[in-house]
Amino acid sequence: MTEKERCPKVEQYVGEIKGGLRPAMRLTVIGMVPSNPKSFSVTLLCDPVDANKDVGMIFTVNFSEKSITRNARIDGKWGIEEKNIPYFPFIAGDTFKMELLCEHQQIKVLLDGRQLCDFTHRIQPLNLVKALQITGDVKLTKVA
Template identity: 90%
Template sequence: MTEERCAKVEQYVGEIKGGLRPTMKLTIIGMVHSKPKSFSVTLLCDPVDANKDVGLLFTVNFSEKSITRNARIAGKWGREEKTIPYFPFTAGDTFKMELLCEHQQIRVLLDGRQLCDFTHRIQPLNLVKALRISGDIKLTKVA
């Protein structure tokens, strides 16, 4: 029975009404699986067509203890950003992640502490219309 539960990968897609804009805040509250490999948070321009542009792909890799950020514009992935001050996720732990949209960047906070920034690559911002979360986490709340 346990295997089935582990195989179930959480997948959430939510619309960002009117698109992303400065001062907007997206909050993700969830719990990391007990044996996590990775999970990702993606800001999409098109929730249906995954080949469209991506405003932010935020990937957490537990084996490497890395967090990668990137964006895809006109079908091409840009330069990966990997710098983080610390690796904040622990297997089996709950977390609260906030994506604060500012004029120049998205600021990522984890449990109230600043983790990283990602400068906007997609303009205008309101082209970003959906939030997708998938991987080895259980979501409690997305707002």
């Protein structure tokens, strides 16, 4: 994956996952939540050019609802949303380090070193997932 350093006021980032997603791979997003955020999304795309194709996982943070929704899209159809989280970790003005750890059966989402949630893989084989996209109210410091 290519690395973008110091991306002030990023509204959209798309980075290729070279060779596709695979077990033991870790994707790291370091950023800051601006003041007055509405939402942001971290998405694992199957096609970095056409975002309407299959989605391995969309992780959407909604600040007004203090919710985090996960889902996937296969053959143009969204699956069942997952919303259970033990706590809402994002605070306006704060920095965060999010890690997406790809395991054989699931993606483990860690925030500042603490496990936040898991998302069972719905796209198979995993290497069909080829890009990381970040959109919305977040200022990225580093993506690796």
